[in-house]
Amino acid sequence: MASRVELAIDRAVSAVAGPIVGGIAAFNKSRLPPRDAPHPLLTGIHQPMTKELTLTDLAVVGSIPPELDGRYVRIGPNPVAADPRAYHFFTGDGMLHGVRIAGGRAHWYRNRWIRSTDVAAARQVPAAPGPRHVFDTVNTSVLHHAGSGWALVEAGSTPVRFDEHLEGQRYDDFGGTLPGSFTAHPRRDPATGELHALCYEATDPKRVRYNVIDVAGTVRRSVTIPVAHGPLIHDCAITERYVVVMDLPLTLSMRTVLAGHGFPYRWNEKHPARIGLLPREGGAEDIRWCALDPCFVFHTANAYDLPDGRVVLDVIAYDRMFAGDNLAPDEQPRGFERWTIDPETGTVEQRPIDFAPQELPTIDERRTGLPYRYAYALGLPEQLTDTLVGEAPLIKHDLARGTRQLHAFGPGRIAGEFVFVPRAPDADEDDGWLLGFVIDADGTSSALEILDARDLQASPVASITIPHRIPPGIHGAWLQSAGPATGPRRA
Template structure:
């Protein structure tokens, strides 16, 4: 397998029995560029673009207790064109990553520790941790944007080479949360952030040229922990969820998330370029939602789909020390029991109607992004390995008919979030591929798979073997080669 670039990053991480520092979560320290990889099957010629996945991948021996959300950002990419593919992986050279490389040790304690353990002032909504830029990833205005779940600077990379291109430059003082949303129909990107200080949340719009053109507070009653947002053609949807830092403990400098089951979920609907006075709040059943799917307008209604958690505060996994069991339960789909769900907001009467779309625990869904903000039909979710933050298979839903189709990844094979990649000259909504990185523990290797979205039960149409076994990761995205090249060639 030709490898044209190989670079091992200096690290101090020691071997560990921590459940998220070994097995399928064993960190990588070597960066590769690989072409002419072994292919099982044949790479289709009608796919053109880049699949990108972010990864929590720690480099330094942690200070105190390690949480898998503490790891440094590592971007893995597979680019496709003319029936060929190229693989790359690079650490995101954040300010924190560079500082720790220079120091040769960890400088910040993670989210499961006393803030006083950090050796330098931190950042993010919590205020004392490292902006690892390791959570989410999108491609906007021809550039990769990696972001951190507790808000950070936002780091850019070239989609094809993964060349580091620094921070976005327009990030507000409270940073950018994970899950900014790209509207492919307008070229705009919508984002939010949150903090421990009034008004506690802001919302903004970036234009197709990567310029901040709108920024407004969307006030909340106190510090909150939103994780995602959604948008329709005319509105953006932000949330006030009843799981947030305990206010009394927060006064003591302790960041303990607590669920308040008697407090409703609130949805803030704001016109895309609206201000605080324009926000309209809708109340619904209490829950926590990590990730939203599409939203669209239909008559007087605004319709939103996402993953309603039946157990936002799950009991610790039995047989483990309580702190470890609780940490593992909090990030396990099978424990917090997230179910595909639909909310309908009547913009005239204020009524909210909820509908369960599937009773199976599912999460980390994707859909055809060219339909974002407009009526769509198909959602592609994953299910998890029981008690673990690992993905064992995918499900395709037809939300119009209620039908679904499933694809298990196989024994000890764990996948990634699988974005939809439209075929070149696609004819309809599900005319394309689902793309995922798979870590195969039995074969001790990783691969990139393409699955025909019209027939996921047929399994992968091809499997591309990577030059190393990669660490399991979080969010992923897809962007067409045509759109990236138009930006890079200055045609937009």
């Protein structure tokens, strides 16, 4: 029988997700005033693509390392028919962009929409099959797990499983084992191959879930964590002992929901900021919560245990987020920081690593949850712009020496997130490549660039030409191949 606490939570959830709230929000959305200028995230460099393309035998400048055999796949918003009055960068229809690399060649580029209900209706194609949850727009992140590629989003939808060519898609709640929503940022334990995920829902402001997905793609463990106000938890981190839970003051705003805006989260000064250390096989009652000054984190780089029982957490930190504009992230990060969490004293020591504005940190994922030396992050323009993007370098941090290196992409070129790919399974940390898309600001072309992680300031090892503009997106991943680079060549 459900406890009184569980029944109270379920009543709150029903109120937020109910038809009355939904009806008021839809009515007010229809009454939002028109914009007095073009939407900066739907025009210019962000102009959505209107076609799905298949391009083969791509031109390459330089030499693609023969060790690379797989796909670089990135996802981001590419709305089919956005309403500029309510559009938010985090809510646009998802589109996958993939490049297949093998044998020193770039075999193909493909872009494919995630076939949600709305996308399918707008394009008059069948929707991807499979179970839905809350909503079905998936647009934020990509990973490879249990033999498949997965497109991910947080706050509601089940993940979408996709095939080698991005064509075959299916909404998949891990074979019916996922209780509710998933996350855009699961963390893979390199020792076990399991995924660790902190999952929240926009319709469930009283709880989040910690889910563990085994290597076969089944949820083997789920822990419900009570929270207040519906915090947005975009990322998490793991160590060998803990899952790090970031409960920070960006929370669900019923006022924003009822007003009809597309993204329902706002800065909440009344929500206490805290970091939780959840033992990996423990329950919610075992979490050690540590208070800290109000701040926000979209992304962690890594975390690990210290011998004295403390935990190191490296993050990109902000003073606040979505306190004003609600079209897209509206604050510059204060930099790359190291937080040392002491579960005995309940304190968090915060110190800067680099004050430069940067985001989208990545590491050699074989070091996830372990002591590590190198982190990579995308620099940001010194001044925040309406388009969110601009000319900025890729940054490599040597955390042992306290130094950094920069890779400049050149005038008029705008980079997105880069991911690290090791040269071999047993290669040293930092012995590999960094891959990511770079856009020509004039809109004529893009490139998938391959950089030598050990010589970041050098010219790219290879640059694969994509003869059109790929709009800025969010997260990508390297999906290692298990087979030859063959398949259909459909346009």
